[in-house]
Amino acid sequence: MIRYIVRRLLLLIPVLLGMTLIAFAVTKAVPTDPIIASISQEASNHPEIVAAYRKEWGLDKPLSIQYLTYVKNLLHGDMGVSIYTHRPVVDDLLDYLPATVELATVTIFFSVLLSFPLGILAAMRRGGITDFVVRMLTLAGVAMPIFWLALALLDIFYLHLGWAPAPGRLDYALSPPPPVTRLYIIDSLIAGEWSVAWDALCHLALPAFVLATWSVGLLTRMMRASMLSVLPQDFLRSVRSKGASDFYVIRKHAAPNAMIPVVTVIGLAYGDLLSGALLVETIFGWPGIGRYAYNAAVHVDFPAIIGVALTSTRS
Amino acid sequence: MTESVAAAPVAGRSPLSRLAAVARRLPNAELLVGLAIIVTWTILIAAAPVITKFNPLAQQIALRLQPPSAVHWFGTDQLGRDVFARVLYGGRESLPGAICVVALGFLVGVSLGAVAGYCRGIVDDVVMRLTDMVLAFPLIVLAMAVAAVLGASLMHGIIALAAVWWPPYVRVCRALVLDLSNKEYVVASRAAGRGSASILLRVILPNAVPALLVMAAIDIGRAILSFSILGFLGLGAQPPQPEWGAMVSTGAAVMDDWWVATFPAIPILTLAFAFNLIGDSIRDALDPWVGGRRQ
Numbered sequence: 180m181i182r183y184i185v186r187r188l189l190l191l192i193p194v195l196l197g198m199t200l201i202a203f204a205v206t207k208a209v210p211t212d213p214i215i216a217s218i219s220q221e222a223s224n225h226p227e228i229v230a231a232y233r234k235e236w237g238l239d240k241p242l243s244i245q246y247l248t249y250v251k252n253l254l255h256g257d258m259g260v261s262i263y264t265h266r267p268v269v270d271d272l273l274d275y276l277p278a279t280v281e282l283a284t285v286t287i288f289f290s291v292l293l294s295f296p297l298g299i300l301a302a303m304r305r306g307g308i309t310d311f312v313v314r315m316l317t318l319a320g321v322a323m324p325i326f327w328l329a330l331a332l333l334d335i336f337y338l339h340l341g342w343a344p345a346p347g348r349l350d351y352a353l354s355p356p357p358p359v360t361r362l363y364i365i366d367s368l369i370a371g372e373w374s375v376a377w378d379a380l381c382h383l384a385l386p387a388f389v390l391a392t393w394s395v396g397l398l399t400r401m402m403r404a405s406m407l408s409v410l411p412q413d414f415l416r417s418v419r420s421k422g423a424s425d426f427y428v429i430r431k432h433a434a435p436n437a438m439i440p441v442v443t444v445i446g447l448a449y450g451d452l453l454s455g456a457l458l459v460e461t462i463f464g465w466p467g468i469g470r471y472a473y474n475a476a477v478h479v480d481f482p483a484i485i486g487v488a489l490t491s492t493r494s
Numbered sequence: 495m496t497e498s499v500a501a502a503p504v505a506g507r508s509p510l511s512r513l514a515a516v517a518r519r520l521p522n523a524e525l526l527v528g529l530a531i532i533v534t535w536t537i538l539i540a541a542a543p544v545i546t547k548f549n550p551l552a553q554q555i556a557l558r559l560q561p562p563s564a565v566h567w568f569g570t571d572q573l574g575r576d577v578f579a580r581v582l583y584g585g586r587e588s589l590p591g592a593i594c595v596v597a598l599g600f601l602v603g604v605s606l607g608a609v610a611g612y613c614r615g616i617v618d619d620v621v622m623r624l625t626d627m628v629l630a631f632p633l634i635v636l637a638m639a640v641a642a643v644l645g646a647s648l649m650h651g652i653i654a655l656a657a658v659w660w661p662p663y664v665r666v667c668r669a670l671v672l673d674l675s676n677k678e679y680v681v682a683s684r685a686a687g688r689g690s691a692s693i694l695l696r697v698i699l700p701n702a703v704p705a706l707l708v709m710a711a712i713d714i715g716r717a718i719l720s721f722s723i724l725g726f727l728g729l730g731a732q733p734p735q736p737e738w739g740a741m742v743s744t745g746a747a748v749m750d751d752w753w754v755a756t757f758p759a760i761p762i763l764t765l766a767f768a769f770n771l772i773g774d775s776i777r778d779a780l781d782p783w784v785g786g787r788r789q
Contacts, residue, residue, distance in 0.1 A: 197627035322766035327759035334749035454634040476638035
């Protein structure tokens with residue numbers, strides 16, 4: 180087992196290196212010069228300023244040297260400086276990542292809480308009306324263009340009903356709790372600031388709900404399928420033949436076996452939430468990695484794109 | 495009773511009779527509903543000039559942000575353009591765009607997967623590691639970066655999505671080719687003196703392609719969603735061209751006039767739903783365990 184784990188981890192190294200190579204290749208294919216975008220119009224008319232800028236950023240060297248320098252720095256934990264924010268990518272990630280981790284964790288937590296019972300129920304009532312309703316709803320969740328859902332809910336619950344707070348992580352009147360984990364809810368609980376924790380939770384509710392439409396759909400469908408493949412198996416018939424109640428059979432024998440493949444998917448779903456988070460964070464003004472990724476991709480910011488990719492890699 | 499007879503000896507028969515066996519077991523209602531939704535939208539989009547007399551680009555500033563009415567069925571947007579016409583004509587960007595993404599991903603993925611599965615060894619290793627690398631990226635971020643590098647346009651949006659779309663096809667195609675390579679009829683045709691390329695192209699691939707085509711057909715729903723995401727983020731079709739994702743983005747500024755953003759979202763939702771519905775019924779029919787043990 181340990182040998183297997185070590186082998187898998189070693190195989191990860193070429194994959195991660197390859198990811199940096201792909202991102203490097205993509206960003207270096209830019210027809211426009213990143214320099215022009217970074218310095219003022221006037222400065223770009225002076226060749227000596229452009230040359231100095233190139234030298235400072237190492238852009239005057241051959242591509243192979245640029246890439247090797249980047250990888251060398253990366254191995255030392257230095258992800259370079261973002262071309263767009265002009266800050267070290269590591270600092271950026273440390274700032275933005277906790278907001279997304281908080282959002283994604285709450286989303287996944289409630290998704291699991293909701294989708295496991297729903298999936299089990301649908302599988303037990305296979306072909307019935309409950310099954311049909313659950314399947315159609317989860318199918319709609321997977322097919323939902325969540326950018327529209329986010330806009331619609333924000334309009335209804337914030338602008339019209341006033342039930343949801345304004346976009347952002349916290350009310351403007353409140354100051355963030357002293358950073359320990361940088362997750363606002365946990366930090367404010369540690370500091371004993373109940374009102375801040377409650378406010379952070381309120382701000383989280385709507386974006387988490389929007390993200391969850393997708394993940395509840397996905398996980399419920401997987402749980403149902405997994406449960407259906409467990410239910411007809413022989414060992415369950417044996418348990419039943421001993422006189423165990425339906426509830427006992429499901430809770431103690433069927434559900435734990437059906438959960439195994441779904442739990443492995445949760446890890447992947449967590450990484451996939453980033454695509455959804457990119458839209459939700461942009462719309463809800465959530466200062467997370469999704470919005471950072473959006474800016475990085477749009478501005479073809481190579482160090483930032485790799486930073487995002489490496490922190491949210493699915494392998 | 496008849497079902498289990500039809501289901502059991504699926505393996506060694508021609509693709510056509512296998513498809514027939516699958517068709518007999520399909521839970522028809524849901525498949526038909528899914529197909530009906532897709533056919534309806536396709537007809538609406540194809541016959542757009544007949545169905546609506548409005549030009550999707552014609553602006554009538556005096557009639558801006560009109561709610562849905564007998565004249566403007568889906569209302570009008572900020573520039574007084576008819577939303578119904580824009581939704582129908584927008585399908586002419588979104589639907590072919592999504593199909594192109596899947597087709598390109600299919601071509602690249604199946605070619606790479608077939609070569610990897612058939613040649614094995616170093617070629618296999620290189621192709622599969624490359625696939626892992628692209629798969630490891632958050633899909634939409636890489637697609638956005640490619641689209642941003644190429645410059646935002648409809649064509650570049652398609653290329654950007656296709657560039658991240660192929661890896662699943664490599665994996666499935668390689669697995670199928672690996673599996674089929676050991677079949678007796680492949681060994682037999684090798685013994686009969688067929689060349690390697692001919693075996694791969696004429697003997698193995700024809701047996702692998704039907705399953706891959708099913709996978710691609712279902713995939714169109716996901717492509718429509720992803721394509722609309724690129725459009726929403728401004729990296730797909732450019733204004734004034736109508737495209738569903740971009741239209742939702744236009745409507746975002748005037749959410750109180752709900753019809754501007756909501757009606758373009760409906761075809762995205764219903765089409766993605768329909769393709770998933772079809773995928774589900776095919777999967778139910780093919781998977782012996784999910785189908786429940788037959789007595």
